Amino acid sequence: MTDATKEYQEKRDFRKTDEPAGGAGGGSGAPIWVIQEHDASNRHFDLRIEVDGVLKSWAVPKGPSTDPAEKRLALPTEDHPLEYADFEGTIPEDEYGGGAVIVWDRGTYTNLKEDEDGEPVPVGAQLDDGHLTLRLEEGEKLAGGFALTRLQRRHEDAWLLVKMDDDEADARRNPVSTERESVKTGRTVDEVAADSAGETAGEDGDAGDGGA
Ligand code: MN
Numbered sequence: 001m002t003d004a005t006k007e008y009q010e011k012r013d014f015r016k017t018d019e020p021a022g023g024a025g026g027g028s029g030a031p032i033w034v035i036q037e038h039d040a041s042n043r044h045f046d047l048r049i050e051v052d053g054v055l056k057s058w059a060v061p062k063g064p065s066t067d068p069a070e071k072r073l074a075l076p077t078e079d080h081p082l083e084y085a086d087f088e089g090t091i092p093e094d095e096y097g098g099g100a101v102i103v104w105d106r107g108t109y110t111n112l113k114e115d116e117d118g119e120p121v122p123v124g125a126q127l128d129d130g131h132l133t134l135r136l137e138e139g140e141k142l143a144g145g146f147a148l149t150r151l152q153r154r155h156e157d158a159w160l161l162v163k164m165d166d167d168e169a170d171a172r173r174n175p176v177s178t179e180r181e182s183v184k185t186g187r188t189v190d191e192v193a194a195d196s197a198g199e200t201a202g203e204d205g206d207a208g209d210g211g212a
Contacts, residue, residue, distance in 0.1 A: 004054050007078040011096045018089045022081025030108035031123075033136060034085040035064060037180075039189045040099040045176065047074060047161065049109065049134065051123045054079040060161055063104075063176035064142060068165040074148060076157050088184050090196035100193035102182035105175075107138030112145055133164065140183045141175040144168025 005022050014021045031050040038046055038059075045063035048055035058074035065072055090100045112133040113121040126132035130150030136142050145164030150157070163169050180188045187195070 005079050005081045008080055011078065013095060017091050017095045019087055019091060020081055020083035022083060024081070024083050030110070030137075032082070032085055032106065033109050033134070033139075034106040035060075035104045035142070036087070036101050037063070037104040037176075037189045038097065038099060038101045039193060040091075040097050043099075043189070045104060046077070048080055048085060049123070050082060050085075051127065053082070055082060055084055056127065058148070058159060058161070064146070064161055064163070066142070066163050066169060066173045066175060067171035068163045068169045069171065070163070072161045074159040074161040076159065086184070088182060088187075088192060090193055100189045100196065102187060102189045102192055103184040105139045105141040105183055107136055107142075109134045109136050111135075130159075141179050142168075 009022065012019060012021075033047070033049045034055070036046045036048070038044055042061065045060045046057055047060050047064070048057045050056075057077045057080050059077050060072050060074045062072050085106060086103065088101055088103050091098050093099070111120045111123055111126075112135050113126055115121055123132060123134070130152075131147070133145060133147045135145050144166045145168075147162050147164055148159050149162070150159050182188070182192070185192075
């Protein structure tokens with residue numbers, strides 16, 4: 001494989017974490033997006049969108065909002081392999097990003113930005129320009145247009161994630177607090193952590209729960 005996700009791989013010990021090492025390829029069909037809830041040292045959400053064979057990634061401390069008036073800080077993190085979109089589980093506490101992860105929502109997207117000739121602007125070029133607009137499809141919690149805009153004024157590379165004001169905008173919803181379950185397994189991030197703790201206890205031969 002290429003070293004498109006070299007930084008991702010260097011941060012992790014795949015003998016210790018169940019996260020995917022990458023290299024499975026894929027990426028045919030409509031490009032995907034995923035938002036994972038991640039109970040690391042600071043609980044946050046990770047937004048990832050497929051661009052040019054990798055998942056471009058941002059940590060969104062407060063998670064996405066369906067209210068166009070809410071701007072959510074989004075801090076870029078290293079590119080992740082495409083297979084990461086399916087990852088749910090618990091990263092060991094002493095490993096990078098230690099803590100439980102769920103697939104909070106996911107789907108495919110369409111590119112909303114066109115040039116003067118009505119041709120779509122490649123998403124990679126939109127990223128370089130510091131402003132991209134996407135329409136999320138097939139999500140269970142999120143839908144419609146979202147914009148990501150790079151902030152100019154900060155020392156660090158920081159972006160804002162904002163719901164576009166379209167038919168799917170809804171200021172009354174707050175899915176990051178009212179819709180906590182994984183769209184993959186129906187578990188909350190706390191339930192994933194508890195399940196993993198149980199498995200570890202089982203492996204260690206911890207006493208007499210007679211486990212399955
Ligand atoms: Mn994270």
